[in-house]
Amino acid sequence: MSNIPETGRTPRVQVRLVIIQILVFSLLLTLGGRLWYLQIRNGKEYAEEAKSNNIQRVVQPAVRGAILDARGVPLADNETRLVVSASRTDLMKMKDDGKAVLTRLAGVLGMKPKDVMDKVRLCDSQTPKPCWNGSPYQPIPITDEATTQQALRIRESTEDFPGISAELTAVRRYTAPGKAKTAQVLGYLSPVTDEEIQKAKDSESPYLRSDQIGRSGIERTYDKELRGKAGVTSYEVDKVGRVMGQTQSDPGVPGSTLVTSIDARVQSVAEYELAQAMKTVRGETDKITGRKYEADAGAVVVMESKTGRVVAMASQPDYDPNAWVGGISGKDYARLTSKDSNYPLLNRAIQGQAPAGSVFKVVSASAAVRAGYDFDDKYLCSSSYSMGNRSFANFESQGHGPITLGDALKYSCNTVFYRLGHQEWNRDGGLKPKKDAHDWFYRTARDFGFGSETGIDVPNEVTGRIPDRQWKQKFWEANKDAWCKQGKKGGSYVEQIAYESCLEGNQLKAYDSINFSIGQGDVLITPVQLATAYAAISNGGTLFNPTIGKAVISPDGKSVEEIKPEAHGKLPVNAQTIKDLDKGLRSVVEPGGTAAWRFGGWPQDKIPMRAKTGTAQVYGKQTTSWFATYTDDFTIVMTISQGGTGSGASGPAVRNIYDALYGLDDAGNQDLKRALLPKPQSALPKVQADGSIDAPDIKAYDPKSQLVDPEKQKDGQQPLAGPPPHARTGD
Template sequence: MNRHIAFKDTQREIHNFRLRLALSIGFVLLLLSILLARFVYLQVVQQNHYQTLAEKNRISIMPIAPSRGLIFDRNGVILAQNYSAYTLEITSSKVADLKTTIDELAKLIDIQPRDRKRFKRLLANNRKFESLPIRSRLTDGEVARFSVQRYRFPGVELKARLFREYPYHEQISHLLGYVGRINERDIAQLEKDEIDANYRGSDYIGRTGIEQSYERELHGKTGFQQVEVDADGREVRVLSRTPPVSGSNLILTIDAKLQEVAEQAFGNYRGALVAIDPSNGEVLAFVSKPGYDPNLFIEGIDQQSWDELNNSPDLPLNNRALRGQYPPGSTIKPFMALAGLHYNMRTPGYTISDPGYFTLPGSSRRYRDWKKAGHGNVDLFKSIVVSCDTYYYGLATELGIDSIHSFFSEFGFGKKTGIDMKGEVSGLMPSQEWKQKRHKKKWYVGDTVSVGVGQGYSLVTPLQLAYATATLANDGVAYRPHLLKEVQSSHTSEKQILGANIDFSLNLNSEHFALVKSAMVAVTQTGGTAAMAGAGASYAFAGKTGTAQVIGIKQGEEYIESKVQKRYRDHAWFMAFAPFDQPKIALAVLVENGGHGGSIAAPIARKVFDYFLLGKMAQPLLKMDEGEEGIEND
């Protein structure tokens, strides 16, 4: 058998091995070269860039929210202040299971269902990377318990926060307004205004009232600090710090004690009162009853409290002084009298015979006077003192609606006063043009008759009427009403005192003013519609009562107050200024469903005058329960 023996080609195998080895080494060297080149690129070429990124991972820029400015009344009484407390906050983006985390926290800290609901609402309105409070104002015991267990709750932390507080609660609430947590809509507006950078780290913003109107002054300037943090994002040390600048303190024109006196004078009635210094436009009291507790809104109002406020038939959230619009009733008669004198439609001695009603020529419809039997012979002076409707029915038809509109517009009726608070409405002083545009109907003489006694389409706010009263008291010189008296720097204590601004000065006959104002003084004396309120006063004050219909009365029907549901009874008005010879305060009082200005609204004004001028509370002027009828019509 032939056997073939195979011999290995050793040299070839060694050659192939060396070739493969060389290729492998070359490949490894290539990879090492690439790695080295990348390393050089990163460490040398890009050194500055990556060093900066590393620093950013180690150093965090933390905004420091400024302390909000305080609010004081004109005498230094604090109306809005800050206090420090701990809050328990959750950053939802850092929490794996939010519900479980909150449940576990509830075993350490008292977390109520309302807290969970509020947190859920805040979470829906804010960005997930922001920390949001699950509980505010923790007790010392709660702080201690959580601190021990903190390691168990990543994304949950204690923070010391400044909280706003309104010590007067419902009193002055509509004037001050309140702050609330910043939401997405606020952020969008701040970005639009290009001031969002100044709100980084801030949780609250003014919502209504002074808090909203002077937000920029109150907020201050945000600071920041460079903080070294560990791998978990916890603060290790502060590297540098730029302190925030606290917001400015505001000194208002309001007298807190006068405000308290005015609010107490309303008792359980709803309504509004605005008192103004005629010599400079400073608002001395700004009442809207009922009010609400602004402290409820700071952290987000709970549903039950919101429902109670929002569904209340008393409308406590409605700022009646600023936004309430009501027929002015007979309070416009002094201005009608001035218009009649100005347009030469009346002279001081011109007299009518009042049978208790007025009829238009060729018409059988009777426009009734509040006094069925009439007032007999009535001149201009008496028409104001006894509030004769018949006199002003006739005067209105002779003047015509456009002349009335023009004259009243000069006193600011139908216009915003320009007060330094957002949300004011303009009221309404109608004209032929307005009715055509609004209702697509022509103006009738009967419309003018109603306007002549402050009914029909006419609407005013308590603020507007107080402004017009102050202008009347000042013989036609109108100072713009304002609530801010001084701005005080929180870090230098320097004060910026705001001056008075004259809106306009009416070129009217001074004798006409004197006649009308003397008649208004007689209103508060024997025989006048506010004689009860003026009785025993050690100073003379001028005023005019008014009654504004809530529901219309058909021709031939009689309005009997005791037979009308309380919420459909007439509103009671009183406008006045004091002292008569040198006015220091002018005001307008509205009492919703109060009935008669002389018996309900005027006594409130008297109490305010007594405190402001004499420094004392007035004695009760009338013992009357809310359900009883007033003793005077107007």
Template sequence: MARIWALVLVAVLVVGTLVGRLGQLQVSDGPQMRAAAERINTRSVPIPAVRGRILDASGKPLVANGSTEVLTIDPATLAAAADGGRALIARVAKVVGGDPVQMFGRTKPCGTKGAPKPPLCNTADAVRPVPILLDVSPVKALPLLERPEDFPGLAVESVPVRRYPGPDGANAAQLLGYLGPVNQADLEADPALTADDRVGRAGLELQYEAQLRGTDGRSVLAVDARGLPTREVERTAPVAGADVRTNLDAAVQQRAESALAQGVSRLRATKKVAATGGAAVVLDASSGAVVAAASNPSYDPSVWSGGISTADYAALTAQTAHQPLLNRAVGDLQPPASTFKGVTLPAAIASGVDPKGSYECSSAYRVGGRVFTNFESSAYGPISMTKALEVSCDTVFYRWAYGQWQQAGGLKAPADSADPFAAMARQFGIGERTGVDLPGEQAGLLPDRQWKVANWQATRADLCRRAKTGYPEVKDSKQADYLKQVAAENCAAGYLYQPGDAVNFAIGQGSTQVTPLRMAVVYAAIANGGTLWTPQVAAAVEPASGRARPIAPKIAGPVTMPAAAQQIERDGLRNVVAQPQGTAYAAFRGFPGSYPISGKTGTAEVFGKQATAWFVSYGPKLPSGKQYVVAVMIEQGGTGAEGAAPVARQIWDLLRGRK
């Protein structure tokens, strides 16, 4: 009996304790428990913001929005499979017609063993569905979804993608850029990003990512014990990204692209030059607005929509493709050749050369122990400065540059001695980025005395080693011997600014390097009388609600040229196109004289390659105030007159209809 009463007493104590604890939870801890329960029983779902469009100057969409279907697989399904899901994906590929190797590669986290390189690997976190097939047909995927026991973890999701309407046939792939999945660095840099987001990776998509992206919304859902949503608790609406209106004219962009592509194809067909690629830039000299910028070779930007395939990525990055992802307008450095005479002629006058003088245009000019020749060894006798531009006489420019080099002190001149030629080039921005609103711009190179010293200090050890070992990897013995000789000379005295450096600089050869956009900016300053503009692709940011925010033109600085130089350049550059001896006369034969074009050809010697073809030009100031500049460069395109000028002519045929 005593044992029974003891058990009853224990039971009473236990029940009392439980009741007391329950009361404590209800009275004192109730609010906190309820809040915790609510937190546990809700799920937050992002509402993606609509990305802004990219428009041409008239409002035509160059980039718009659309959607596509993507086949995904649950990472838990992959983790549960002994082979990581390889066999399952192989069966899936047979049904939908995909590449099983590529599809399985997309499940591998980027950076792990056996994973493909981005963007073909998995950038999502470990709990999100993994996209394994892009642009999947829902009809083809239906058999998979109807048999979850055979094809577990699969789903078809509709995802937003970028579309490219191509107004007037414009492509503009390198200008527009593309989107790619976020990586860990992106997530750490911007807490607002999620693993599912796609961000700008090139072109305007990258440059204006913050404006185009917008702000995602959020839906907070109450869920039951099974995790299924029962109601929406809270909702924050997304804010759409702003449109970016550009200065691009879609019709001019298309003409620049087609003219450049035809020019490259025409040159290749001759089998005389490789014509590996090129660029064509159209600027407005009155504001720096980028009206068009074509780069060749190009590609279809829609290959990035929803994620790029292995085959497309391999095609774009193959060595034989000649770098279609490179925007050659801003990222390709070449010697400017004789187009640079538009810079060095005013420099010569600023250094004291008589603008009214007569100068010997001989077929060759000896400087020290070297002979520098005119292009094709032409000779014109005593000529004026205007004629020197018209016929592109190198030896006249050699004489001016050598005289200035001697005047400065020759080899004894200190590195910081005054150099009117280098000073004028700096005013035109040579050796600096233009500041255009595009990623990937190269600065170029201005090889003055100070650069010569710095470059020698940086490369001396390697030069001296090469002076001893030579270049055994170079198959051509004559070329290898030449390189070894140059290395020996530069090892001993590479810091000296030689007379050959000065005369080469005067005609845009040697180590001078520029982009096509930089030369367009230079000739815009020549055309407008000395205003150096910062080129601008975007004209305004236009939010979905609210006022448009115009992007004001920016002046990079003035270019101070002697008045006599400006008049000589106006006359000489016009004669290049209009006079029978002008180097671009043949390309512009029959072009209306009522719309005068001025310009300069260039044929740049590049070591180990065929010559780079240049033609940079400008037209008259129009009633609207606009004044167009067209710059064309073709890598390994031969002479400027035969390679680049005909491309520019096709672009001018369209531009002369603009008011």
């Protein structure tokens, strides 16, 4: 056993501890130095590199919801197409701003280089269409009609096409079932702008840069429901674009399905009959001007009388809404917005304004009753009415002697209403109106809904015009300076009118009220206003907001939100007056009435028809044709600008629409198998859990057989025939 003392080991242990301490201090010093190097000396550089690791979002656009007719037939849906797009951000990084790439791309796509380059330039106040009005950071579609070969060539030669992509994408499709375009009702889509993105940033439905949004029609009104929610996946990437990891993933939600009250079959009939009526009347000579009728525009509204739901709404000239899909071409844009094409983007049913003519007489008859006149009293229907040195003629200068207000509607007697309008003007004080002036004619027109929006669920409806005392004053204040500058006493007709307007244009004169009593002068109405008013007479007095949207159905079909009809007022007359109006309008289609010759053989005992014809004079133009009608179920109004008389131009087309609705032949015999819609559609179509719809087939309209095979019609084996020629008679 060793006898080495303990003190012998102590120096060695101490040496080891010192060495360990030195090593630890060295490591700490090295670590501290490294931290100083990273955080202080090179801290700024590494901070900048860290910043270059950012979040990139990959957006998968939501599939837009379909728009269906009342029976489930798609009016607008989606289809998969090969879409070639360009990244403007990538192109702008190139020395030539991507001109060489776009030129090569044009060659592959069979397009002109200029057309391709125009597609990617940004819209501003100086840049003509086509241009890109969406976000500059969003891929810009060049074409949605690329072939498989074109797409493969682009994808196989990525070095020749940097910034260019070719992908399968769901794009909007407007199906035109039965050749019914329904263009102005549906509207169209275009890319969201940066300004719109900012405005909607804090809203319940913010926009993404990839969004396409509705610009007009029900695509715009129901955009939030149809658009759905895009899927967004967020990735952390470094400065060279390498994915470092996924940070968040929000799955997309398809848009809801919108069911409308439009019946595609009736829409097809309405569009065809309106276009054919205009075509027919262009071949006839206007006896007043000696020229052929221009028939430059028109509209027709088919409405459920008891609900205000719109079954069909057509406007001429029309267009193909598919022109907007994938970006509109310069040629198409010029055509749709030019004076030569007469602005087909306008929905004349809600934006077309014209004097009302004799269809306005239901307002005047109601105003007379409110003013204290009895509906069944006798009023002189002379051939003309004189006021001072002015004479106001009856239509075709015909007189009928003393008649009731109901007969004044039947014969469309102007002079009855001239007298009533003039008498009420005098009772209200004439040029020096009383403080308590009733202005029954003007007030009643407003209470019928004229001069105001109807509340229809499509944008850009116009109000029309009721030229009462308040309007006269405001209009004079706005135009006085121009009138005074243009006016000349004893000058031309226009100069003399301007001279008189300068001095006293704010006065409601006797001839203003005389003209107003038959819907002439400065009064302007729209077809949808007239349809709403006549539907109210039919349903007992309720003025409904016309509606096209009927229900919103969730993508899985489980949730159905019905859009209930809403009323915005009541007619300003009692039930007895409504019955009297109804009786008078019924007599219009019976022997002696101005529309009787258009409803020969109509089964009046089974399907009571009421109507009013109207021929409105427009300064500097040919007369405007109006035809307003209703049954217990439907109200139909048609107008043709510069088309002549109401029953002459519009009458045959309206009769043909009714025949198709009820399945009637020329003799008035009804075949329910041929009837398109003998009663309003009540049930909603069923949307399956996968979003599919079992939609019925739609066949193109033919006025001879009503239902034909669309393929045979397309091949020209069964040509469409127009309405029979018609005589020029009636108001």
